[in-house]
Amino acid sequence: GAVVSQHPSWVICKSGTSVKIECRSLDFQATTMFWYRQFPKQSLMLMATSNEGSKATYEQGVEKDKFLINHASLTLSTLTVTSAHPEDSSFYICSASLPGRDTIYFGEGSWLTVV
Amino acid sequence: GQQLNQSPQSMFIQEGEDVSMNCTSSSIFNTWLWYKQEPGEGPVLLIALYKAGELTSNGRLTAQFGITRKDSFLNISASIPSDVGIYFCAGLNTNAGKSTFGDGTTLTVKP
Numbered sequence: 001g002a003v004v005s006q007h008p009s010w011v012i013c014k015s016g017t018s019v020k021i022e023c024r025s026l027d028f029q030a031t032t033m034f035w036y037r038q039f040p041k042q043s044l045m046l047m048a049t050s051n052e053g054s055k056a057t058y059e060q061g062v063e064k065d066k067f068l069i070n071h072a073s074l075t076l077s078t079l080t081v082t083s084a085h086p087e088d089s090s091f092y093i094c095s096a097s098l099p100g101r102d103t104i105y106f107g108e109g110s111w112l113t114v115v
Numbered sequence: 116g117q118q119l120n121q122s123p124q125s126m127f128i129q130e131g132e133d134v135s136m137n138c139t140s141s142s143i144f145n146t147w148l149w150y151k152q153e154p155g156e157g158p159v160l161l162i163a164l165y166k167a168g169e170l171t172s173n174g175r176l177t178a179q180f181g182i183t184r185k186d187s188f189l190n191i192s193a194s195i196p197s198d199v200g201i202y203f204c205a206g207l208n209t210n211a212g213k214s215t216f217g218d219g220t221t222l223t224v225k226p
Contacts, residue, residue, distance in 0.1 A: 006157070034214075043203070043218040044158070094133045102146035102165065102207045104214055106157040 004096050006107035012087050013084055013114055020080045025050040028041030029074035030096035034104070035067075038091045043105045050077040118142075119202055121217025126192055129225050134201060136220040137188040144206035144215075147180050147187035152201045154217075161202075162189070194224050 003026040013019045023033055031052050036044040048058045048069050056069035066088075068080040075095075081088055092111045116203035119139045128134060146165055150158035154222070162173050163186060164201055176191045187206075191198055195214040 004157075038128060041221070046216075091155075095118070095157075102194050103160065103163050104148065104151070104207070105206065109155070109157040 002096070002098050002103075002105045004030075004094065004105045004107040006094055006110050009043070009102075009108060009109060010111040011113070013112070015019075015085055015114055016083055018080055018082045019084055019112060020078055021092055021094075023077045023079070023096070023107050025075045025096045028096075028098060030077075031074060031099060032097045033071060033077040034095045035069060035079050036093045036095070037085070038093060038109075042092075044093065047079075055067075081112065084112070086114045088112065089114045119204060119215050119217040121220055122220070124220040125221060125223070127223045127225065129141035129193060130196060132194055133189060134191040134194055134198070134222060136204075138206070138217045139186040140215070141185065142204055142206070142210060142215075143163055145176070145185040146207040147185070148205040148214075149151060149176075149178050149187070149189045150203045150205065152203065153199075160204055186211065191222075192224075196224050196226050198222060199224050 005024045007022045019088045033050040035047045047062045048056045050056045050069045050071040052071045071077040095104045095106045097104050119138050119140050131139040149161045152158040162178040167184045168182050175192045199220040201221050203219045205214045207214045
């Protein structure tokens, strides 16, 4: 199957700092990528849809100024958590849709811990 | 918005038993996807279904796309301890706009 990779797989940062998470489609071009947040033992919560070359579409209740999403190329989307606080600690996962095929592939996920 | 009802929420079974889980929706989907997520990792695609009535197998896993296009099921035969994880269904429509995910089925297999 198609490969989607996230980096870093885990990160610890101090409260008030910003953290960037990258999501790459390694063997295909993804015009659309998705960012999710997942709390322990819960389902995936869609945060935003990232479209290459345009602004991301955020889900209701997700602060666009806090969770900055950039999709500058067909293989890379980034999520920046700005002014991170301990309550932002979570598992963040990206996915990308395979063009021409209604299939979505997920990255490995990134653990963010804000201390 | 579209919602998926995935059941059961959790299952505790003995190794060797068969497992069945399903997802239902009030909306029609063109594609159904089934994923498995292990702790600390992203979901991994197990089976993709693109046609109503389609029955697809992947090893001990079998999934079907319901005729009404509003439901799908996943069966796991002869379960083994490494089947442990959370299984998610997802429904999509053409051009993969936004997908809709079930809340997951947590599977525990006792050796």
